[in-house]
Amino acid sequence: MLLEVKDINVHYGKIQALHGVSLEVDQGEIVTLIGANGAGKTTTLRTISGIRSLSSGSISFDGRDISKVPGHKRVIAGIGQAPEGRGVFPGMTVHENLLMGAYARKGELDKDLAEVYELFPRLAERRTQLGGTMSGGEQQMVAIGRALMTKPKVLLLDEPSMGLAPMLVAQIFEIVKEINRRGTTVLLIEQNASQALQIAHRAYILETGRIVKSAPASELLNDPAVQAAYLGAG
Numbered sequence: 047m048l049l050e051v052k053d054i055n056v057h058y059g060k061i062q063a064l065h066g067v068s069l070e071v072d073q074g075e076i077v078t079l080i081g082a083n084g085a086g087k088t089t090t091l092r093t094i095s096g097i098r099s100l101s102s103g104s105i106s107f108d109g110r111d112i113s114k115v116p117g118h119k120r121v122i123a124g125i126g127q128a129p130e131g132r133g134v135f136p137g138m139t140v141h142e143n144l145l146m147g148a149y150a151r152k153g154e155l156d157k158d159l160a161e162v163y164e165l166f167p168r169l170a171e172r173r174t175q176l177g178g179t180m181s182g183g184e185q186q187m188v189a190i191g192r193a194l195m196t197k198p199k200v201l202l203l204d205e206p207s208m209g210l211a212p213m214l215v216a217q218i219f220e221i222v223k224e225i226n227r228r229g230t231t232v233l234l235i236e237q238n239a240s241q242a243l244q245i246a247h248r249a250y251i252l253e254t255g256r257i258v259k260s261a262p263a264s265e266l267l268n269d270p271a272v273q274a275a276y277l278g279a280g
């Protein structure tokens with residue numbers, strides 16, 4: 047198992063946001079975590095990337111317990127994150143933003159940059175534009191591209207479709223699929239459950255800080271209870 051989250055509890059002060067959350071992501075998978083507003087999706091992701099600390103439970107990555115490893119070392123270990131709200135550096139060009147993703151490593155930057163520009167032709171066209179002047183969808187691409195420049199073994203994506211026009215949403219999901227096809231494991235958090243389930247191999251459903259269901263994505267797509275609650279049907 048590449049990533050194993052075991053029975054984690056996470057608090058914000060006295061408020062408990064996660065109650066014994068466990069999930070696993072295997073090498074090569076796209077796993078999606080779906081759930082309503084406030085269910086704890088972002089908290090789960092931030093605990094995996096080390097931005098939040100856990101009260102109990104454990105996280106292992108690549109065979110190692112990383113529960114107490116600081117966030118920047120988790121990036122070096124291979125956990126890449128494109129954060130919710132994007133976090134693009136507004137005063138840097140697109141190109142500089144991408145290079146920031148690679149600041150902690152050596153190696154073939156040119157080849158990796160070329161690959162990001164191939165995945166996102168829009169970024170190649172706009173490489174000298176300032177990050178802050180890119181549109182919402184373009185900034186999302188910058189954030190994903192920057193995370194890819196860390197050469198992650200697993201890419202954590204927090205609502206990449208948020209706030210995007212439908213055509214761009216479809217494009218972003220296609221790109222996530224392509225990133226996975228090229229060998230990167232993906233943990234995807236989404237409110238857009240229908241699209242996420244269509245590209246994912248497996249899925250977990252989070253409700254008020256607890257995992258209430260886990261199954262192959264195709265099974266959840268056809269589950270009437272899931273359809274009623276998360277897919278706008280029923």
Ligand code: ATP
Pocket residue numbers: 058061063081082083084085086087088089090237
């Ligand atoms: P959304 O889809 O709306 O982003 P989410 O599933 O990602 O929701 P989280 O952001 O993880 O949910 O929030 C889980 C719970 O923790 C919510 O009840 C939220 O109010 C609470 N919470 C999140 N961040 C904080 C914080 N900094 N301080 C206090 N409570 C917080």
